[in-house]
Amino acid sequence: MKTEPFVINIGPQHPSTHGVFRLRLTLDGERIVDAEMVMGYLHRSMEKLAEERSYTQNIPFTDRTDYVAAMTGNLAYVLAVEKLCAIEAPERAQWLRVIMSELQRFASHSMAIGVFANDCGAWQTPVMHMFREREKILDLFEMACGARLTTNYMRIGGVSRDVPPEFMPALKKLIAELPKRMPEYEALLTENEIIVARSRGIGVLTPGAAMAASVSGPMLRASGVAWDIRKADPYAVYPKVEFDIAVGTNGDVYDRFLVRVAEMWQSIRILEQAVDMMPAGPIHAQIPAATVQPTMGGPSGPLAFRPPAGEAYGRIESPRGELGFYIISDGGPTPFRFHIRSPSFINLTPLRDLSIGMTVADAVVILGSVDIVVGEVDR
Amino acid sequence: MRLLAEWYDFRDLGNTIGALLDRIRDWGAPDWVPYVASGVIGAVAILLWTVLSVLAFIWIERRVVALMQNRIGPNRVGPNGLLQPVADALKLLLKEAITTRDADRILFWAAPVLIFIPTMVIFAVIPFGRGMVLADLNVGVLFLIAIGSTNTLAVFLAGWSSNNKYALLGAMRTVAMLISYEIIQVLALLGVVLFAGSMRLGDIVDWQRDMDVWLLFIQPLALLAYIISGAVEINRSPMDISEAESEIVAGYHTEYGGIKFGFFYQAEYLAGFGIAAIITSLYLGGWTAWGLEEWVPGWLIFLGKLYLVFFLYIWSRGTLPRLRIDQLMAFAWKYLLPLSLLNVVVAGGEVLVWREADVPSEVALPVIGAINAVLAVALVVGWASTLGHLRRERRPARAILTQEVGAILYEKAAPGPLRRGSGQA
Numbered sequence: 001m002k003t004e005p006f007v008i009n010i011g012p013q014h015p016s017t018h019g020v021f022r023l024r025l026t027l028d029g030e031r032i033v034d035a036e037m038v039m040g041y042l043h044r045s046m047e048k049l050a051e052e053r054s055y056t057q058n059i060p061f062t063d064r065t066d067y068v069a070a071m072t073g074n075l076a077y078v079l080a081v082e083k084l085c086a087i088e089a090p091e092r093a094q095w096l097r098v099i100m101s102e103l104q105r106f107a108s109h110s111m112a113i114g115v116f117a118n119d120c121g122a123w124q125t126p127v128m129h130m131f132r133e134r135e136k137i138l139d140l141f142e143m144a145c146g147a148r149l150t151t152n153y154m155r156i157g158g159v160s161r162d163v164p165p166e167f168m169p170a171l172k173k174l175i176a177e178l179p180k181r182m183p184e185y186e187a188l189l190t191e192n193e194i195i196v197a198r199s200r201g202i203g204v205l206t207p208g209a210a211m212a213a214s215v216s217g218p219m220l221r222a223s224g225v226a227w228d229i230r231k232a233d234p235y236a237v238y239p240k241v242e243f244d245i246a247v248g249t250n251g252d253v254y255d256r257f258l259v260r261v262a263e264m265w266q267s268i269r270i271l272e273q274a275v276d277m278m279p280a281g282p283i284h285a286q287i288p289a290a291t292v293q294p295t296m297g298g299p300s301g302p303l304a305f306r307p308p309a310g311e312a313y314g315r316i317e318s319p320r321g322e323l324g325f326y327i328i329s330d331g332g333p334t335p336f337r338f339h340i341r342s343p344s345f346i347n348l349t350p351l352r353d354l355s356i357g358m359t360v361a362d363a364v365v366i367l368g369s370v371d372i373v374v375g376e377v378d379r
Numbered sequence: 380m381r382l383l384a385e386w387y388d389f390r391d392l393g394n395t396i397g398a399l400l401d402r403i404r405d406w407g408a409p410d411w412v413p414y415v416a417s418g419v420i421g422a423v424a425i426l427l428w429t430v431l432s433v434l435a436f437i438w439i440e441r442r443v444v445a446l447m448q449n450r451i452g453p454n455r456v457g458p459n460g461l462l463q464p465v466a467d468a469l470k471l472l473l474k475e476a477i478t479t480r481d482a483d484r485i486l487f488w489a490a491p492v493l494i495f496i497p498t499m500v501i502f503a504v505i506p507f508g509r510g511m512v513l514a515d516l517n518v519g520v521l522f523l524i525a526i527g528s529t530n531t532l533a534v535f536l537a538g539w540s541s542n543n544k545y546a547l548l549g550a551m552r553t554v555a556m557l558i559s560y561e562i563i564q565v566l567a568l569l570g571v572v573l574f575a576g577s578m579r580l581g582d583i584v585d586w587q588r589d590m591d592v593w594l595l596f597i598q599p600l601a602l603l604a605y606i607i608s609g610a611v612e613i614n615r616s617p618m619d620i621s622e623a624e625s626e627i628v629a630g631y632h633t634e635y636g637g638i639k640f641g642f643f644y645q646a647e648y649l650a651g652f653g654i655a656a657i658i659t660s661l662y663l664g665g666w667t668a669w670g671l672e673e674w675v676p677g678w679l680i681f682l683g684k685l686y687l688v689f690f691l692y693i694w695s696r697g698t699l700p701r702l703r704i705d706q707l708m709a710f711a712w713k714y715l716l717p718l719s720l721l722n723v724v725v726a727g728g729e730v731l732v733w734r735e736a737d738v739p740s741e742v743a744l745p746v747i748g749a750i751n752a753v754l755a756v757a758l759v760v761g762w763a764s765t766l767g768h769l770r771r772e773r774r775p776a777r778a779i780l781t782q783e784v785g786a787i788l789y790e791k792a793a794p795g796p797l798r799r800g801s802g803q804a
Contacts (some may be wrong), residue, residue, distance in 0.1 A: 121702075134448055194700045198703060226784060251789060258777055357703070362703070
């Protein structure tokens, strides 16, 4: 019997592409012969836009690249600028940054796990349960900065404002609650026979292939590489807290899921320590006078932040992997070059190799396990 | 206590209709008039019941699943959102009936109708209560199987005529699945027929009442197989592969909108009620409940059981993820089919020995029930372990925790089995 391959579009409008990502699959029956990723549906030219805006004005852009983890996006950018100007944020601000990053990691991972279960075919139940704790974390964000998703919280040299007095009790209550909730999720998903059957041995990425593709974050760690920027190139006050790197052993979809679960536990662990160790004090560093100069109209014109000429790369471990901002300054009030090294985009590179030979159902699950945010893929 | 055989006795609507028909006959009408009248009354009653049940269960399912998911569910239209299904139905009715440009128009329009008929017709042979059966066929079980399989045709027509790739994939999946699982359905029903000695559904219910035992206890394995293959036939999680939302959008009815989609939706619920009705009649004693039917209308008992069985499917939909098509097919051919075949052989042997040895049923049935229960557990577990599903490496593991930056731990021995709250160092 003569058969023909069959091309099917998964996306850009599809229930499980997590945004407007598009995957062109060539199928032989249910098997995938070829997979082509088509990106750019959410391209907003952020890097070019950022060259026209001042350094402070660029912070809200970083909310909107990875809109599921805005706090970490903010942090990576301000770290890069701080490196450029040699500013050190005060201790309390550093701790607040760690707390916000870990809360954000927990929120983002719970979303990733819930949506992954959806891709496996669960009918919204896991994702709704995961949203329960995420909501509480977003409430905390709202308390701290007035926004839930696009936080715009970090500032060059510190954070935008100190947390209100009711924040710490609420955070402590949440931290006490999370270890009780986690086993529920693990019972629902980790030990679920169907989840195991759907994800074991699917989309196996070997450490060599992962490193060759520059994959980072939970996806790299699931392949067995113990690489975490928080340990490898520490920033903020991460050296002062104790935590472990969660590593998978098979590099399959199930391991990516397990690594995320373990990282949620580690986030709780970091938060517990951070609550106890947080000092009082200022939340904003003194900005060096040399970097604040009039923009135009002579010495009496409006002041602007002008880092010295040079370049800097700030990177952090975002929930999705190594998020880096590469900034070149020519001494002017706007960046000369603003580049985002987005983990979602780079983690997608091995997707074609992972999908070939699998079925349509597997491709959806593999895409779910990469945990992309299309805002970050296309920028 | 004997039933009052009077027309006003609503414990038995069959009597009521019978009295009405007698009256028509007394007026001197020709013989075909009561015959046709009874058919029309029955058909209209079933149609009304199904429509009301579907409307009610759309609301119930949405509220129940919402409860499972920590949300409230529809609560805006009418008291507690009770009118939501009505509003939805009206919306579907008023929507434009779109036929896509490349669709095969005739088949595209025929499919929703074709899928609706078999799901309705199934209820013709179901005994809703004593004497409350529209067409008491002596080959009722065969009729169920035959009608049930015509669904496949309608689904394939829908998928093919839409000229949509998702729809075609969904239709292909449906055909593959239904053909595999129909064999299991037949085998599961065969066990029941062997014991009851009749294919008439009324007789099977009567047998369960006379023997004072539900076939659930005699044929547990067959019931399990039937519940699973029923879930496949009505596209319920974890077997909702033919309309897998996260993969192929809506499967075979992707291109359908408006009331044509409404027909598919209704047919899906009706098929669910059909499967639940068959399970109720064949395995759960139908409208009987150990003498309770003398006091409570049998049709209420029947509906109660039916809704409970249907609830099982709602529950699984709110809980379980979906299997992959090859896993589902492997499960059918490697697991359920051998077990169902064995079950039929065992059931046949038991019935033969029972008849030959002339043991009274009070002795024979408990023994057979006990044997089959033990056998069911042993077979399910034993076959699973033979196929390697219980092996240790298939059990959930957990991530390794390390402090060693840059180490590569790929294919290191996985840590021990999962404990509650494991990831925490």
